[in-house]
Amino acid sequence: xxxxxxxxxxxxxxxTEARDKIFKVTDYGAVGDGNKENTWSDACxxxxxxxxLIPKGTFMLKxxxxxxxxxxxxxxxxxxxxxxxxxxxxxxKCNNDPNCQILFTTMDLDFINNGVIQNxxxxxxxxxxxIVFGSNNMTFTNVTISAPADNRNTDGxxxxxxxxxxxxxxxxxxxxxxxxxIAGTKNxxxxxxxxxxxxxxxxxxxxxxxxxxxxxxxxxxxxxxxGTLAGVQIKTWAAPLNTTQYAxxxxxxxxxxxxxxxxxxxxxxxCPERNCDPKENSQVxxxxxxxxxxxxxxxxxxxxxxxxxxxxPCQNISVEDINFSSDExxxxxxxxxxxxxxxxxxxxxxxxxxxQHKFVETPFSSQ
Ligand SMILES: *[C@@H]1O[C@H](CO)[C@@H](O)[C@H](O)[C@H]1NC(C)=O
Ligand SMILES: *[C@@H]1O[C@H](CO)[C@@H](O)[C@H](O)[C@H]1NC(C)=O
Ligand SMILES: *[C@@H]1O[C@H](CO)[C@@H](O)[C@H](O)[C@H]1NC(C)=O
Ligand SMILES: *[C@@H]1O[C@H](CO)[C@@H](O)[C@H](O)[C@H]1NC(C)=O
Ligand SMILES: *[C@@H]1O[C@H](CO)[C@@H](O)[C@H](O)[C@H]1NC(C)=O
Ligand SMILES: *[C@@H]1O[C@H](CO)[C@@H](O)[C@H](O)[C@H]1NC(C)=O
Ligand SMILES: *[C@@H]1O[C@H](CO)[C@@H](O)[C@H](O)[C@H]1NC(C)=O
Ligand SMILES: *[C@@H]1O[C@H](CO)[C@@H](O)[C@H](O)[C@H]1NC(C)=O
Ligand SMILES: *[C@@H]1O[C@H](CO)[C@@H](O)[C@H](O)[C@H]1NC(C)=O
Ligand SMILES: *[C@@H]1O[C@H](CO)[C@@H](O)[C@H](O)[C@H]1NC(C)=O
Numbered sequence: 578x579x580x581x582x583x584x585x586x587x588x589x590x591x592x593t594e595a596r597d598k599i600f601k602v603t604d605y606g607a608v609g610d611g612n613k614e615n616t617w618s619d620a621c622x623x624x625x626x627x628x629x630l631i632p633k634g635t636f637m638l639k640x641x642x643x644x645x646x647x648x649x650x651x652x653x654x655x656x657x658x659x660x661x662x663x664x665x666x667x668x669x670k671c672n673n674d675p676n677c678q679i680l681f682t683t684m685d686l687d688f689i690n691n692g693v694i695q696n697x698x699x700x701x702x703x704x705x706x707x708i709v710f711g712s713n714n715m716t717f718t719n720v721t722i723s724a725p726a727d728n729r730n731t732d733g734x735x736x737x738x739x740x741x742x743x744x745x746x747x748x749x750x751x752x753x754x755x756x757x758x759i760a761g762t763k764n765x766x767x768x769x770x771x772x773x774x775x776x777x778x779x780x781x782x783x784x785x786x787x788x789x790x791x792x793x794x795x796x797x798x799x800x801x802x803x804g805t806l807a808g809v810q811i812k813t814w815a816a817p818l819n820t821t822q823y824a825x826x827x828x829x830x831x832x833x834x835x836x837x838x839x840x841x842x843x844x845x846x847x848c849p850e851r852n853c854d855p856k857e858n859s860q861v862x863x864x865x866x867x868x869x870x871x872x873x874x875x876x877x878x879x880x881x882x883x884x885x886x887x888x889x890p891c892q893n894i895s896v897e898d899i900n901f902s903s904d905e906x907x908x909x910x911x912x913x914x915x916x917x918x919x920x921x922x923x924x925x926x927x928x929x930x931x932x933q934h935k936f937v938e939t940p941f942s943s944q
Pocket of ligand 1: 623
């Protein structure tokens with residue numbers, strides 16, 4: 578029964594403040610596929626404060642795109658119901674239940690400014706839970722995202738071509754990246770996030786296609802990882818491109834990891850399908866990344882892996898107070914550095930492959 582997957586589901590997308598109107602999806606005949614988009618676009622055009630309301634009920638999931646920019650204030654609210662991402666078997670069961678309605682598996686948030694997604698629990702999406710594209714100043718807070726570890730290609734929050742995202746007090750367990758920041762992502766603040774299972778908090782996709790793409794100004798603070806493939810990672814493809822792309826200004830601080838395969842990673846030879854040419858070099862220039870007070874246990878051979886491009890070595894990478902041991906009793910782990918310049922400081926367990934920071938004597942000024 579659909580009721581088995583009962584949970585409370587709230588989502589609010591605020592844009593500005595004005596006249597109130599509630600757009601109830603059931604008034605648009607939300608049973609079956611389709612009509613939520615009409616609800617959304619009517620609400621989006623409303624010149625006042627609009628609330629898209631999904632009342633209590635039983636819903637099946639499907640993809641839906643929420644397209645902005647909207648005329649003014651927008652609240653999107655789901656006030657409870659059954660959301661079911663379990664696929665065909667339950668879809669059939671749902672079809673036999675007159676109260677069961679198709680909702681969504683993936684929430685696409687496109688061209689939305691100043692949106693707030695909060696107090697939400699998203700379960701077992703089939704193709705990525707939240708996809709943010711072309712938006713500005715989005716906030717995710719008090720959100721729980723859960724999907725089984727074997728649910729492939731289900732990023733928790735995937736961001737591209739977006740400036741300004743805050744993700745705080747969010748708990749993500751999924752089969753792919755907990756947070757994926759891909760081409761065109763700028764100004765992201767991530768804090769108090771738990772990730773596991775999953776592939777980590779990742780910067781990805783740069784270096785595959787031509788174009789002047791960047792990812793920059795990302796901070797990740799006070800986060801916890803348990804049982805993930807990677808912890809904090811930056812991965813780029815090694816492909817011949819006409820233009821150099823950039824990934825810069827990363828700040829990682831106060832992070833605890835347990836049983837993580839590759840805790841701290843820069844991998845510029847990313848090639849998931851194993852059909853890439855190992856002789857190619859990544860055309861992505863990675864620079865200015867600081868990793869500070871990161872500790873825990875590695876399930877692999879390394880704590881820190883910096884495997885950078887031979888044509889664009891990583892620059893200005895700094896590690897400070899890193900303490901990792903192996904999950905296996907008695908096993909020694911090491912760090913790996915290739916084509917990277919930068920410095921280490923504070924405690925370094927295992928010992929860092931970046932040279933120790935030297936304090937440069939500053940000229941004495943008497944005035
Ligand atoms: C909202 O206001 C604009 C102009 O400010 C107008 O063109 C549009 O028709 C209005 N939309 C609605 C749904 O009233
Ligand atoms: C967080 O969201 C859940 C629903 O997922 C809600 O029950 C809870 O009250 C929210 N917590 C706060 C502090 O708002
Ligand atoms: C995003 O927030 C910043 C800082 O609060 C503000 O300056 C900017 O105008 C906002 N952008 C949009 C599109 O609302
Ligand atoms: C760190 O995150 C945890 C939950 O993930 C939270 O309880 C704690 O208050 C956070 N600490 C700070 C300093 O924000
Ligand atoms: C590089 O630029 C040339 C000329 O603009 C274009 O024909 C070619 O497709 C580009 N190569 C790639 C890999 O995009
Ligand atoms: C990590 O997850 C495992 C398996 O779910 C659990 O047993 C363990 O207590 C967790 N450890 C920490 C430090 O959270
Ligand atoms: C390096 O990145 C940090 C944020 O991570 C930023 O505050 C700083 O300005 C950057 N430095 C340079 C030289 O761009
Ligand atoms: C670094 O990248 C090279 C080239 O793809 C690969 O052969 C090597 O195994 C990588 N090293 C680590 C430690 O990941
Ligand atoms: C590296 O840092 C130095 C000193 O802060 C700065 O002059 C240089 O521009 C930085 N290089 C890159 C690629 O960020
Ligand atoms: C490193 O971490 C281990 C295990 O968490 C801890 O016992 C040890 O005291 C730490 N070392 C330092 C120098 O902080």
